[in-house]
Amino acid sequence: MTIPVLEIFGPTIQGEGMVIGQKTMFVRTAGCDYSCSWCDSKFTWDGSEKNNIRKMNAKEILDALIEEGGDRFGHVTISGGNPGLLPQLNNLVDLLHLHGVKVALETQGSKWQSWFTKINELTLSPKPPSSGMQTDFSVLDKIIESLSIEQKGTFSLKIVVFDDADLGYARKVHQRYPTVELFIQVGNDDLEKANEAELLAHLLERYEQLIDQVMADKELKHVRVLPQLHTYLWGNKRGV
Amino acid sequence: MTIPVLEIFGPTIQGEGMVIGQKTMFVRTAGCDYSCSWCDSKFTWDGSEKNNIRKMNAKEILDALIEEGGDRFGHVTISGGNPGLLPQLNNLVDLLHLHGVKVALETQGSKWQSWFTKINELTLSPKPPSSGMQTDFSVLDKIIESLSIEQKGTFSLKIVVFDDADLGYARKVHQRYPTVELFIQVGNDDLEKANEAELLAHLLERYEQLIDQVMADKELKHVRVLPQLHTYLWGNKRGV
Numbered sequence: 014m015t016i017p018v019l020e021i022f023g024p025t026i027q028g029e030g031m032v033i034g035q036k037t038m039f040v041r042t043a044g045c046d047y048s049c050s051w052c053d054s055k056f057t058w059d060g061s062e063k064n065n066i067r068k069m070n071a072k073e074i075l076d077a078l079i080e081e082g083g084d085r086f087g088h089v090t091i092s093g094g095n096p097g098l099l100p101q102l103n104n105l106v107d108l109l110h111l112h113g114v115k116v117a118l119e120t121q122g123s124k125w126q127s128w129f130t131k132i133n134e135l136t137l138s139p140k141p142p143s144s145g146m147q148t149d150f151s152v153l154d155k156i157i158e159s160l161s162i163e164q165k166g167t168f169s170l171k172i173v174v175f176d177d178a179d180l181g182y183a184r185k186v187h188q189r190y191p192t193v194e195l196f197i198q199v200g201n202d203d204l205e206k207a208n209e210a211e212l213l214a215h216l217l218e219r220y221e222q223l224i225d226q227v228m229a230d231k232e233l234k235h236v237r238v239l240p241q242l243h244t245y246l247w248g249n250k251r252g253v
Numbered sequence: 254m255t256i257p258v259l260e261i262f263g264p265t266i267q268g269e270g271m272v273i274g275q276k277t278m279f280v281r282t283a284g285c286d287y288s289c290s291w292c293d294s295k296f297t298w299d300g301s302e303k304n305n306i307r308k309m310n311a312k313e314i315l316d317a318l319i320e321e322g323g324d325r326f327g328h329v330t331i332s333g334g335n336p337g338l339l340p341q342l343n344n345l346v347d348l349l350h351l352h353g354v355k356v357a358l359e360t361q362g363s364k365w366q367s368w369f370t371k372i373n374e375l376t377l378s379p380k381p382p383s384s385g386m387q388t389d390f391s392v393l394d395k396i397i398e399s400l401s402i403e404q405k406g407t408f409s410l411k412i413v414v415f416d417d418a419d420l421g422y423a424r425k426v427h428q429r430y431p432t433v434e435l436f437i438q439v440g441n442d443d444l445e446k447a448n449e450a451e452l453l454a455h456l457l458e459r460y461e462q463l464i465d466q467v468m469a470d471k472e473l474k475h476v477r478v479l480p481q482l483h484t485y486l487w488g489n490k491r492g493v
Protein backbone atom coordinates (compact mmCIF):
# COMPACT_ATOMS: atom_id res chain seq x y z
CA MET A 14 0.00 0.00 0.00
CA THR A 15 1.46 3.37 -0.95
CA ILE A 16 1.67 6.44 1.25
CA PRO A 17 0.02 9.71 0.15
CA VAL A 18 2.75 12.36 0.39
CA LEU A 19 2.41 16.12 -0.03
CA GLU A 20 5.80 17.48 0.99
CA ILE A 21 9.33 16.22 1.54
CA PHE A 22 11.84 18.86 2.61
CA GLY A 23 14.83 19.63 4.80
CA PRO A 24 17.05 19.40 6.64
CA THR A 25 15.65 22.17 8.76
CA ILE A 26 14.91 22.50 12.46
CA GLN A 27 11.84 21.19 14.22
CA GLY A 28 10.23 24.41 15.39
CA GLU A 29 8.03 23.07 18.17
CA GLY A 30 7.28 20.45 20.77
CA MET A 31 9.38 17.81 22.48
CA VAL A 32 12.30 17.88 20.05
CA ILE A 33 12.24 21.62 19.39
CA GLY A 34 15.44 22.67 17.63
CA GLN A 35 16.19 19.16 16.31
CA LYS A 36 17.84 18.98 12.88
CA THR A 37 15.36 16.97 10.84
CA MET A 38 13.83 16.20 7.46
CA PHE A 39 10.05 16.47 7.06
CA VAL A 40 7.64 14.10 5.32
CA ARG A 41 4.11 15.48 5.23
CA THR A 42 1.31 13.01 4.51
CA ALA A 43 -2.08 13.92 3.07
CA GLY A 44 -5.42 13.36 4.75
CA CYS A 45 -6.95 14.16 8.13
CA ASP A 46 -10.00 12.97 10.05
CA TYR A 47 -10.29 16.37 11.75
CA SER A 48 -10.95 19.84 10.34
CA CYS A 49 -9.61 22.21 13.00
CA SER A 50 -10.74 25.80 12.58
CA TRP A 51 -7.18 27.10 12.84
CA CYS A 52 -5.42 24.25 11.04
CA ASP A 53 -2.17 25.55 9.55
CA SER A 54 -2.01 22.76 6.99
CA LYS A 55 -5.51 22.71 5.57
CA PHE A 56 -4.02 21.96 2.16
CA THR A 57 -3.37 18.43 3.42
CA TRP A 58 -7.11 17.66 3.62
CA ASP A 59 -9.26 20.37 1.99
CA GLY A 60 -8.75 19.11 -1.55
CA SER A 61 -6.90 22.22 -2.71
CA GLU A 62 -3.73 20.24 -3.45
CA LYS A 63 -5.29 16.95 -4.39
CA ASN A 64 -3.34 16.91 -7.62
CA ASN A 65 -0.02 17.29 -5.83
CA ILE A 66 -0.41 14.17 -3.71
CA ARG A 67 2.23 11.59 -4.66
CA LYS A 68 1.51 7.94 -3.88
CA MET A 69 4.90 6.67 -2.78
CA ASN A 70 6.20 3.50 -1.20
CA ALA A 71 8.72 3.53 1.64
CA LYS A 72 11.73 3.09 -0.66
CA GLU A 73 10.64 5.98 -2.88
CA ILE A 74 10.25 8.23 0.13
CA LEU A 75 13.71 7.30 1.40
CA ASP A 76 15.16 8.02 -2.04
CA ALA A 77 13.43 11.40 -2.10
CA LEU A 78 14.72 12.20 1.38
CA ILE A 79 18.28 11.39 0.30
CA GLU A 80 17.90 13.40 -2.89
CA GLU A 81 16.78 16.37 -0.81
CA GLY A 82 18.95 16.00 2.29
CA GLY A 83 22.00 14.11 1.00
CA ASP A 84 24.10 12.77 3.87
CA ARG A 85 23.27 15.71 6.07
CA PHE A 86 20.47 14.17 8.13
CA GLY A 87 19.85 11.42 10.69
CA HIS A 88 16.33 12.33 11.77
CA VAL A 89 12.98 12.44 9.99
CA THR A 90 9.72 13.96 11.21
CA ILE A 91 6.47 12.61 9.80
CA SER A 92 3.65 15.12 9.97
CA GLY A 93 0.30 15.70 8.32
CA GLY A 94 -2.58 15.88 8.19
CA ASN A 95 -2.90 12.96 10.51
CA PRO A 96 -0.24 10.34 9.73
CA GLY A 97 -1.90 8.20 12.41
CA LEU A 98 -4.50 7.25 9.79
CA LEU A 99 -1.96 5.27 7.76
CA PRO A 100 -1.15 1.67 8.79
CA GLN A 101 1.25 1.47 5.84
CA LEU A 102 3.64 3.95 7.50
CA ASN A 103 4.94 0.91 9.36
CA ASN A 104 7.19 0.12 6.38
CA LEU A 105 8.63 3.61 6.24
CA VAL A 106 9.40 3.64 9.97
CA ASP A 107 11.18 0.27 9.67
CA LEU A 108 13.13 1.33 6.58
CA LEU A 109 14.29 4.57 8.20
CA HIS A 110 15.40 2.72 11.33
CA LEU A 111 17.24 0.22 9.16
CA HIS A 112 19.22 3.17 7.80
CA GLY A 113 20.02 4.46 11.28
CA VAL A 114 17.56 7.33 10.98
CA LYS A 115 15.44 8.35 13.97
CA VAL A 116 11.76 9.06 13.46
CA ALA A 117 9.50 11.61 15.14
CA LEU A 118 5.78 11.81 14.49
CA GLU A 119 2.84 13.96 15.48
CA THR A 120 -0.80 12.88 15.58
CA GLN A 121 -3.86 14.18 17.41
CA GLY A 122 -4.42 10.72 18.90
CA SER A 123 -7.76 9.91 17.30
CA LYS A 124 -6.62 6.53 16.05
CA TRP A 125 -4.15 3.87 17.18
CA GLN A 126 -1.46 2.29 14.99
CA SER A 127 0.73 -0.53 16.26
CA TRP A 128 3.83 1.14 14.75
CA PHE A 129 3.41 4.06 17.20
CA THR A 130 5.47 2.02 19.65
CA LYS A 131 8.51 2.23 17.35
CA ILE A 132 8.51 6.01 16.96
CA ASN A 133 11.51 7.61 18.67
CA GLU A 134 9.66 10.78 19.68
CA LEU A 135 5.89 10.59 19.43
CA THR A 136 3.79 13.69 20.03
CA LEU A 137 0.11 13.31 20.83
CA SER A 138 -1.65 16.61 20.25
CA PRO A 139 -5.32 16.39 21.20
CA LYS A 140 -7.19 19.47 20.04
CA PRO A 141 -8.68 22.02 22.47
CA PRO A 142 -12.17 23.57 22.18
CA SER A 143 -11.11 26.46 19.93
CA SER A 144 -10.39 23.94 17.18
CA GLY A 145 -14.07 23.06 16.99
CA MET A 146 -13.18 19.39 17.40
CA GLN A 147 -14.20 16.91 20.13
CA THR A 148 -11.63 14.67 21.80
CA ASP A 149 -12.61 11.02 22.11
CA PHE A 150 -10.92 10.38 25.43
CA SER A 151 -11.66 6.67 25.35
CA VAL A 152 -9.38 6.38 22.30
CA LEU A 153 -6.73 8.65 23.78
CA ASP A 154 -6.82 6.68 27.05
CA LYS A 155 -6.10 3.47 25.16
CA ILE A 156 -3.29 5.00 23.12
CA ILE A 157 -1.58 6.40 26.21
CA GLU A 158 -2.05 3.16 28.10
CA SER A 159 -0.54 1.13 25.25
CA LEU A 160 2.38 3.55 24.87
CA SER A 161 3.04 3.54 28.60
CA ILE A 162 3.46 -0.22 28.44
CA GLU A 163 5.36 -0.79 25.25
CA GLN A 164 6.74 2.38 23.69
CA LYS A 165 10.42 2.04 22.83
CA GLY A 166 11.11 5.75 22.40
CA THR A 167 9.60 8.66 24.28
CA PHE A 168 6.22 10.30 23.91
CA SER A 169 4.57 13.45 25.12
CA LEU A 170 1.39 15.46 24.95
CA LYS A 171 1.18 18.82 23.23
CA ILE A 172 -1.74 21.19 23.43
CA VAL A 173 -2.06 24.34 21.39
CA VAL A 174 -3.67 27.11 23.39
CA PHE A 175 -5.54 30.05 21.89
CA ASP A 176 -7.79 31.13 24.78
CA ASP A 177 -8.84 30.43 28.37
CA ALA A 178 -11.09 27.53 27.45
CA ASP A 179 -8.10 25.89 25.73
CA LEU A 180 -5.97 26.38 28.83
CA GLY A 181 -8.75 24.77 30.89
CA TYR A 182 -8.67 21.84 28.47
CA ALA A 183 -4.87 21.58 28.93
CA ARG A 184 -5.41 21.46 32.69
CA LYS A 185 -7.95 18.66 32.29
CA VAL A 186 -5.63 16.65 30.04
CA HIS A 187 -2.75 17.16 32.50
CA GLN A 188 -4.91 15.87 35.36
CA ARG A 189 -5.96 12.86 33.33
CA TYR A 190 -2.39 11.93 32.32
CA PRO A 191 -0.24 13.45 35.09
CA THR A 192 2.84 11.36 34.34
CA VAL A 193 3.02 12.22 30.64
CA GLU A 194 5.16 15.25 29.84
CA LEU A 195 2.91 18.11 28.68
CA PHE A 196 3.93 20.81 26.22
CA ILE A 197 1.70 23.86 26.05
CA GLN A 198 2.11 25.74 22.80
CA VAL A 199 1.03 29.24 21.87
CA GLY A 200 -1.48 29.16 19.04
CA ASN A 201 -0.61 31.20 15.98
CA ASP A 202 -3.89 33.06 15.41
CA ASP A 203 -2.54 35.12 12.58
CA LEU A 204 -1.90 32.80 9.68
CA GLU A 205 -2.42 35.57 7.14
CA LYS A 206 -0.11 38.25 8.48
CA ALA A 207 2.67 38.79 5.97
CA ASN A 208 4.62 41.55 7.72
CA GLU A 209 7.17 39.56 9.70
CA ALA A 210 8.05 42.22 12.25
CA GLU A 211 4.39 42.73 13.17
CA LEU A 212 3.72 39.01 13.29
CA LEU A 213 6.73 38.50 15.53
CA ALA A 214 5.76 41.22 17.99
CA HIS A 215 2.26 39.76 18.13
CA LEU A 216 3.45 36.18 18.67
CA LEU A 217 5.90 37.18 21.40
CA GLU A 218 3.22 39.15 23.20
CA ARG A 219 0.90 36.14 23.15
CA TYR A 220 3.72 33.85 24.28
CA GLU A 221 4.44 36.11 27.22
CA GLN A 222 0.75 36.21 28.19
CA LEU A 223 0.53 32.43 28.11
CA ILE A 224 3.69 32.13 30.22
CA ASP A 225 2.18 34.52 32.78
CA GLN A 226 -0.98 32.44 32.99
CA VAL A 227 0.84 29.13 33.37
CA MET A 228 3.29 30.54 35.92
CA ALA A 229 0.36 31.66 38.10
CA ASP A 230 -1.35 28.26 37.85
CA LYS A 231 -1.13 25.77 40.72
CA GLU A 232 -2.25 22.79 38.71
CA LEU A 233 0.10 23.26 35.80
CA LYS A 234 3.44 22.55 37.46
CA HIS A 235 5.25 19.94 35.42
CA VAL A 236 4.72 21.56 32.05
CA ARG A 237 6.72 23.22 29.33
CA VAL A 238 5.50 26.33 27.53
CA LEU A 239 6.86 26.80 24.03
CA PRO A 240 6.33 28.93 20.95
CA GLN A 241 6.62 27.81 17.34
CA LEU A 242 10.19 28.83 16.57
CA HIS A 243 9.74 28.48 12.82
CA THR A 244 7.14 31.25 12.80
CA TYR A 245 9.67 33.50 14.53
CA LEU A 246 12.20 32.70 11.85
CA TRP A 247 10.16 32.31 8.72
CA GLY A 248 6.69 33.70 9.50
CA ASN A 249 3.91 31.78 7.82
CA LYS A 250 6.03 30.48 4.94
CA ARG A 251 5.80 26.81 3.93
CA GLY A 252 8.59 24.31 3.27
CA VAL A 253 11.24 25.73 5.61
CA MET B 254 28.39 23.87 55.03
CA THR B 255 26.22 26.67 53.66
CA ILE B 256 25.59 27.46 50.02
CA PRO B 257 26.50 30.90 48.60
CA VAL B 258 23.33 32.15 46.88
CA LEU B 259 22.90 35.25 44.73
CA GLU B 260 19.40 34.92 43.32
CA ILE B 261 16.23 32.95 43.98
CA PHE B 262 13.33 33.68 41.64
CA GLY B 263 10.43 32.25 39.69
CA PRO B 264 8.43 30.45 38.62
CA THR B 265 9.43 31.37 35.09
CA ILE B 266 10.35 29.35 32.05
CA GLN B 267 13.75 27.84 31.35
CA GLY B 268 14.76 29.76 28.25
CA GLU B 269 17.40 27.40 26.87
CA GLY B 270 18.83 23.92 26.54
CA MET B 271 17.41 20.46 27.13
CA VAL B 272 14.38 21.54 29.14
CA ILE B 273 13.64 24.71 27.20
CA GLY B 274 10.18 26.00 28.07
CA GLN B 275 10.04 24.14 31.41
CA LYS B 276 8.21 25.91 34.23
CA THR B 277 10.88 26.24 36.91
CA MET B 278 12.27 28.19 39.85
CA PHE B 279 15.88 29.38 39.70
CA VAL B 280 18.57 29.27 42.38
CA ARG B 281 21.76 31.02 41.30
CA THR B 282 24.91 30.23 43.23
CA ALA B 283 27.94 32.52 43.49
CA GLY B 284 31.44 31.64 42.34
CA CYS B 285 33.03 30.33 39.17
CA ASP B 286 36.39 28.80 38.27
CA TYR B 287 36.12 30.24 34.75
CA SER B 288 36.00 33.83 33.50
CA CYS B 289 34.43 33.57 30.05
CA SER B 290 34.81 36.70 27.93
CA TRP B 291 31.09 36.79 27.15
CA CYS B 292 29.79 35.52 30.50
CA ASP B 293 26.25 36.82 31.01
CA SER B 294 26.45 36.40 34.78
CA LYS B 295 29.79 37.98 35.63
CA PHE B 296 28.21 39.36 38.79
CA THR B 297 28.37 35.82 40.19
CA TRP B 298 32.17 35.87 40.27
CA ASP B 299 33.63 39.33 39.60
CA GLY B 300 33.15 40.61 43.13
CA SER B 301 30.64 43.29 42.10
CA GLU B 302 27.86 41.70 44.17
CA LYS B 303 29.96 40.21 46.92
CA ASN B 304 27.80 41.90 49.53
CA ASN B 305 24.61 40.35 48.16
CA ILE B 306 25.77 36.77 48.58
CA ARG B 307 23.62 34.98 51.14
CA LYS B 308 25.09 31.93 52.89
CA MET B 309 22.10 29.62 53.15
CA ASN B 310 21.55 26.03 54.10
CA ALA B 311 19.29 23.70 52.12
CA LYS B 312 16.27 24.29 54.36
CA GLU B 313 16.61 28.07 54.09
CA ILE B 314 16.77 27.81 50.30
CA LEU B 315 13.66 25.64 50.21
CA ASP B 316 11.84 28.14 52.44
CA ALA B 317 12.88 31.00 50.17
CA LEU B 318 11.72 29.05 47.11
CA ILE B 319 8.32 28.47 48.71
CA GLU B 320 8.08 32.10 49.78
CA GLU B 321 8.73 33.14 46.20
CA GLY B 322 6.92 30.41 44.24
CA GLY B 323 4.22 29.28 46.67
CA ASP B 324 2.64 26.01 45.55
CA ARG B 325 3.03 26.92 41.89
CA PHE B 326 6.21 24.97 41.15
CA GLY B 327 7.55 21.40 40.96
CA HIS B 328 10.90 22.05 39.29
CA VAL B 329 14.02 23.95 40.32
CA THR B 330 17.01 24.91 38.17
CA ILE B 331 20.34 25.48 39.89
CA SER B 332 22.63 27.76 37.91
CA GLY B 333 25.67 29.89 38.53
CA GLY B 334 28.42 30.72 38.30
CA ASN B 335 29.50 27.11 38.45
CA PRO B 336 27.34 25.17 40.93
CA GLY B 337 29.57 22.19 40.18
CA LEU B 338 32.11 23.70 42.59
CA LEU B 339 29.86 23.08 45.59
CA PRO B 340 29.86 19.62 47.23
CA GLN B 341 27.31 20.92 49.76
CA LEU B 342 24.63 21.18 47.06
CA ASN B 343 24.08 17.48 47.74
CA ASN B 344 21.83 18.41 50.68
CA LEU B 345 19.72 20.78 48.60
CA VAL B 346 19.23 18.22 45.82
CA ASP B 347 18.14 15.60 48.37
CA LEU B 348 15.79 18.00 50.14
CA LEU B 349 14.13 19.09 46.90
CA HIS B 350 13.65 15.48 45.82
CA LEU B 351 12.17 14.70 49.22
CA HIS B 352 9.57 17.37 48.48
CA GLY B 353 8.80 15.89 45.06
CA VAL B 354 10.62 18.67 43.23
CA LYS B 355 12.71 17.89 40.16
CA VAL B 356 16.13 19.47 39.81
CA ALA B 357 17.96 20.67 36.73
CA LEU B 358 21.52 21.98 36.81
CA GLU B 359 24.05 23.48 34.44
CA THR B 360 27.82 23.34 34.81
CA GLN B 361 30.70 23.70 32.37
CA GLY B 362 32.03 20.30 33.45
CA SER B 363 35.34 21.40 34.95
CA LYS B 364 34.79 19.52 38.19
CA TRP B 365 32.98 16.35 39.24
CA GLN B 366 30.51 16.08 42.10
CA SER B 367 29.00 12.76 43.15
CA TRP B 368 25.53 14.36 43.43
CA PHE B 369 25.56 15.00 39.65
CA THR B 370 24.11 11.50 39.27
CA LYS B 371 20.95 12.55 41.11
CA ILE B 372 20.16 15.57 38.93
CA ASN B 373 17.04 15.05 36.82
CA GLU B 374 18.31 17.08 33.87
CA LEU B 375 22.01 17.84 33.88
CA THR B 376 23.50 20.14 31.25
CA LEU B 377 27.24 20.04 30.63
CA SER B 378 28.26 23.19 28.78
CA PRO B 379 31.97 23.14 27.95
CA LYS B 380 33.12 26.51 26.69
CA PRO B 381 34.26 27.09 23.09
CA PRO B 382 37.35 29.09 22.03
CA SER B 383 35.59 32.48 21.93
CA SER B 384 35.16 32.27 25.70
CA GLY B 385 38.94 32.47 26.15
CA MET B 386 38.80 29.33 28.30
CA GLN B 387 40.48 25.94 27.78
CA THR B 388 38.52 22.72 28.17
CA ASP B 389 40.22 20.03 30.25
CA PHE B 390 38.94 17.07 28.27
CA SER B 391 40.37 14.56 30.71
CA VAL B 392 37.98 15.89 33.37
CA LEU B 393 35.04 16.07 30.95
CA ASP B 394 35.77 12.52 29.77
CA LYS B 395 35.57 11.24 33.33
CA ILE B 396 32.36 13.14 34.08
CA ILE B 397 30.65 11.81 30.96
CA GLU B 398 31.89 8.31 31.61
CA SER B 399 30.60 8.39 35.18
CA LEU B 400 27.24 9.82 34.13
CA SER B 401 26.86 7.25 31.36
CA ILE B 402 27.20 4.54 33.96
CA GLU B 403 25.22 5.82 36.89
CA GLN B 404 23.11 8.88 36.09
CA LYS B 405 19.52 8.47 37.23
CA GLY B 406 18.09 11.34 35.19
CA THR B 407 19.13 12.54 31.76
CA PHE B 408 22.09 14.64 30.72
CA SER B 409 23.17 16.48 27.62
CA LEU B 410 25.89 18.69 26.21
CA LYS B 411 25.30 22.32 25.30
CA ILE B 412 27.71 24.49 23.39
CA VAL B 413 27.25 28.20 22.86
CA VAL B 414 28.44 29.24 19.41
CA PHE B 415 29.59 32.74 18.51
CA ASP B 416 31.79 32.07 15.46
CA ASP B 417 33.20 29.43 13.12
CA ALA B 418 35.91 28.34 15.55
CA ASP B 419 33.19 27.69 18.12
CA LEU B 420 31.23 25.61 15.63
CA GLY B 421 34.41 23.63 14.93
CA TYR B 422 34.71 23.04 18.66
CA ALA B 423 31.10 21.81 18.76
CA ARG B 424 31.92 19.38 15.96
CA LYS B 425 34.92 18.10 17.90
CA VAL B 426 32.89 17.62 21.09
CA HIS B 427 30.16 15.83 19.10
CA GLN B 428 32.75 13.44 17.63
CA ARG B 429 34.20 12.77 21.06
CA TYR B 430 30.82 12.04 22.66
CA PRO B 431 28.64 10.92 19.75
CA THR B 432 25.95 9.28 21.90
CA VAL B 433 25.34 12.29 24.14
CA GLU B 434 22.61 14.61 22.92
CA LEU B 435 24.15 17.90 21.78
CA PHE B 436 22.44 21.29 21.96
CA ILE B 437 24.00 24.06 19.93
CA GLN B 438 23.01 27.49 21.19
CA VAL B 439 23.31 30.86 19.52
CA GLY B 440 25.58 33.13 21.52
CA ASN B 441 24.12 36.47 22.58
CA ASP B 442 26.91 38.84 21.55
CA ASP B 443 24.98 41.93 22.47
CA LEU B 444 24.60 41.99 26.21
CA GLU B 445 24.36 45.77 26.28
CA LYS B 446 21.68 46.42 23.69
CA ALA B 447 18.67 47.90 25.43
CA ASN B 448 16.35 48.41 22.45
CA GLU B 449 14.40 45.17 22.44
CA ALA B 450 13.21 45.28 18.83
CA GLU B 451 16.76 45.76 17.56
CA LEU B 452 18.15 43.09 19.85
CA LEU B 453 15.46 40.68 18.71
CA ALA B 454 16.07 41.25 15.00
CA HIS B 455 19.78 40.78 15.59
CA LEU B 456 19.35 37.58 17.60
CA LEU B 457 16.97 36.05 15.06
CA GLU B 458 19.34 36.83 12.22
CA ARG B 459 22.18 35.13 14.06
CA TYR B 460 19.96 32.15 14.91
CA GLU B 461 19.03 31.75 11.26
CA GLN B 462 22.70 31.90 10.19
CA LEU B 463 23.64 29.23 12.69
CA ILE B 464 20.76 27.03 11.52
CA ASP B 465 21.96 27.39 7.92
CA GLN B 466 25.47 26.35 8.90
CA VAL B 467 24.37 23.32 10.90
CA MET B 468 21.88 22.21 8.24
CA ALA B 469 24.68 22.18 5.66
CA ASP B 470 27.00 20.19 7.93
CA LYS B 471 27.48 16.46 7.40
CA GLU B 472 29.03 15.80 10.78
CA LEU B 473 26.41 17.58 12.85
CA LYS B 474 23.40 15.33 12.30
CA HIS B 475 21.99 14.40 15.69
CA VAL B 476 21.96 17.89 17.12
CA ARG B 477 19.47 20.48 18.23
CA VAL B 478 19.93 24.18 17.49
CA LEU B 479 18.25 26.54 19.92
CA PRO B 480 18.12 30.21 20.84
CA GLN B 481 17.78 31.69 24.30
CA LEU B 482 14.04 32.24 24.48
CA HIS B 483 14.28 34.51 27.51
CA THR B 484 16.28 37.07 25.52
CA TYR B 485 13.48 37.08 22.93
CA LEU B 486 10.98 37.76 25.67
CA TRP B 487 12.83 39.91 28.12
CA GLY B 488 15.99 41.11 26.39
CA ASN B 489 18.97 41.34 28.70
CA LYS B 490 16.94 41.83 31.88
CA ARG B 491 17.81 39.86 35.03
CA GLY B 492 15.54 37.90 37.36
CA VAL B 493 12.85 36.88 34.86
Ligand code: SF4
Pocket residue numbers: 045046047048049051052053054055057093094095121140
Ligand atom coordinates in the same frame (compact mmCIF):
# COMPACT_ATOMS: atom_id res chain seq x y z
S1 SF4 C 1 -5.64 17.51 13.35
FE1 SF4 C 1 -3.90 18.72 12.61
S2 SF4 C 1 -3.90 18.46 10.36
FE2 SF4 C 1 -5.88 17.74 11.11
S3 SF4 C 1 -7.22 19.53 10.89
FE3 SF4 C 1 -6.42 19.57 13.01
S4 SF4 C 1 -4.57 20.86 12.90
FE4 SF4 C 1 -5.12 20.28 10.79
Ligand code: SF4
Pocket residue numbers: 285286287288289291292293294295297333334335361380
Ligand atom coordinates in the same frame (compact mmCIF):
# COMPACT_ATOMS: atom_id res chain seq x y z
S1 SF4 D 1 31.48 29.12 33.11
FE1 SF4 D 1 29.50 30.16 33.02
S2 SF4 D 1 29.38 31.44 34.90
FE2 SF4 D 1 31.54 30.79 34.65
S3 SF4 D 1 32.47 32.52 33.54
FE3 SF4 D 1 31.84 31.01 31.99
S4 SF4 D 1 29.77 31.67 31.35
FE4 SF4 D 1 30.26 32.73 33.30
